[in-house]
Amino acid sequence: MTDSAKVLASDLHFPPGTDSFNFRDWFAGLSDTALANVFTTITFAVWLTVAILIVFFLWAYRKPRIVPTKRQWLAESAYGFVRNTVSIEVLGKRHGVRFAPYLTTLFLFIILMNFWAIVPAVQISPNSHIAFPATLGILSWAIYNWVGVKKHGFLGYLKATCVPPGAPVFIYPLLIPIEFLQNLILRPVTLALRLFANMFAGHLILLVFTLGGFVLLQSDNLLIQSVSVVSWAFAIAMTFFELIVIALQAYVFTLLTALYIQGSLADEH
Amino acid sequence: MIHAAEGGAGILIPVWQEIVVGAIAFGLLCYVLMKFVFPRMEKTFEARVDAIEGGIERAERAQEDADRTLEEYRRKLAGAQEEAAAIRDEARADAVAAKEEILTGAREEANRIIAAGHAQVEASRQQLVRELRSEVGNLAVDLAGKIISQRLADDDSVERTVDQFLAEMSDEPEASGAR
Numbered sequence: 087m088t089d090s091a092k093v094l095a096s097d098l099h100f101p102p103g104t105d106s107f108n109f110r111d112w113f114a115g116l117s118d119t120a121l122a123n124v125f126t127t128i129t130f131a132v133w134l135t136v137a138i139l140i141v142f143f144l145w146a147y148r149k150p151r152i153v154p155t156k157r158q159w160l161a162e163s164a165y166g167f168v169r170n171t172v173s174i175e176v177l178g179k180r181h182g183v184r185f186a187p188y189l190t191t192l193f194l195f196i197i198l199m200n201f202w203a204i205v206p207a208v209q210i211s212p213n214s215h216i217a218f219p220a221t222l223g224i225l226s227w228a229i230y231n232w233v234g235v236k237k238h239g240f241l242g243y244l245k246a247t248c249v250p251p252g253a254p255v256f257i258y259p260l261l262i263p264i265e266f267l268q269n270l271i272l273r274p275v276t277l278a279l280r281l282f283a284n285m286f287a288g289h290l291i292l293l294v295f296t297l298g299g300f301v302l303l304q305s306d307n308l309l310i311q312s313v314s315v316v317s318w319a320f321a322i323a324m325t326f327f328e329l330i331v332i333a334l335q336a337y338v339f340t341l342l343t344a345l346y347i348q349g350s351l352a353d354e355h
Numbered sequence: 356m357i358h359a360a361e362g363g364a365g366i367l368i369p370v371w372q373e374i375v376v377g378a379i380a381f382g383l384l385c386y387v388l389m390k391f392v393f394p395r396m397e398k399t400f401e402a403r404v405d406a407i408e409g410g411i412e413r414a415e416r417a418q419e420d421a422d423r424t425l426e427e428y429r430r431k432l433a434g435a436q437e438e439a440a441a442i443r444d445e446a447r448a449d450a451v452a453a454k455e456e457i458l459t460g461a462r463e464e465a466n467r468i469i470a471a472g473h474a475q476v477e478a479s480r481q482q483l484v485r486e487l488r489s490e491v492g493n494l495a496v497d498l499a500g501k502i503i504s505q506r507l508a509d510d511d512s513v514e515r516t517v518d519q520f521l522a523e524m525s526d527e528p529e530a531s532g533a534r
Contacts, residue, residue, distance in 0.1 A: 128373070143392040217373030221374050
């Protein structure tokens with residue numbers, strides 16, 4: 087085995103664990119202050135995501151025209167995709183147009199945040215840190231509850247959410263706590279966990295195959311060393327698979343948020 | 356630096372600084388996109404719909420105008436044809452009337468001329484008769500006078516006188532024709 091492989095191997099922590107998701111503060115002096123975790127590769131990726139989106143959309147939509155330019159068309163189709171296939175599809179024309187801007191922002195933010203998982207040199211999504219999916223989940227929770235309370239009033243919303251119509255009264259003591267838990271407590275948790283777990287697992291899988299390749303390379307057996315190529319091939323394949331997960335999870339998060347809002351707006355549960 | 360709790364459950368405990376960063380970053384993104392970009396996109400969509408619908412509406416209006424104009428021209432054409440037919444009929448009627456009038460006039464003129472001819476002929480005849488009557492009277496008187504005077508002288512001379520008279524009579528028409 088080569089020297090460089092030895093050097094690499096000394097840095098390896100195989101199998102990868104939760105430590106693999108920890109990033110050092112960029113400024114060591116901040117580690118013990120309140121600003122710890124504020125300047126890391128993760129937060130940098132978050133800011134870069136926001137910056138890319140803001141710059142692109144402001145630039146693409148500087149001078150909108152009836153007959154769009156190519157970049158204007160690109161920006162419009164991103165918005166139009168979420169607006170038409172998610173928002174209006176789920177919420178109907180009136181509410182769909184009303185919530186389309188938020189849902190689109192949410193979708194774009196998540197998909198680009200997820201995308202860092204396969205960007206070389208970063209290769210980890212900020213969404214593999216529970217804090218970011220949790221923030222988004224809580225926001226969705228706040229929005230659909232606010233919409234519901236605004237439409238039905240506080241008690242009316244509680245009733246609409248927790249009391250399923252048509253159920254026999256004697257089953258209420260069982261149904262109401264379940265519905266309450268499911269609709270008002272667990273929704274943001276499942277939203278956040280689903281996104282987080284997918285990105286977490288994705289990163290872990292990439293790590294397993296990539297690091298696994300190096301570990302195999304450390305073997306003294308030539309046959310086992312050559313298997314490392316297979317491992318890396320899998321890492322590449324998994325990267326493509328990850329691409330699907332990235333888009334799918336962003337879509338699912340957005341779609342579920344739209345569905346929850348729709349549930350709050352519906353007259354009946 | 357994140358210190359994950361032992362056992363792996365630590366990954367489920369959000370780092371509060373990251374929540375703050377995420378909230379601020381996402382809030383900023385929402386603010387910019389939802390305030391400056393997407394509403395303008397909706398406006399553009401509306402303008403586009405307006406432009407397309409307006410175009411269709413304009414085309415429909417133009418079509419209606421064209422239809423109306425065509426209809427008007429057709430009506431005018433039909434009117435013109437009717438008018439032309441009416442004029443033609445009128446002209447034909449006029450021509451017939453004129454022909455009738457001319458014929459009547461001609462006939463009347465002819466009749467008048469014929470009548471005038473008749474009248475003149477009649478007048479000439481009357482005059483001739485009158486003249487002849489007086490002439491015949493005179494001649495008879497002359498003849499009688501001559502016969503009487505000749506009888507008195509000679510029977511042969513009477514015969515000659517008669518011959519002479521008859522010769523004068525045959526000369527007479529030439530003299531009257533010259534008149």
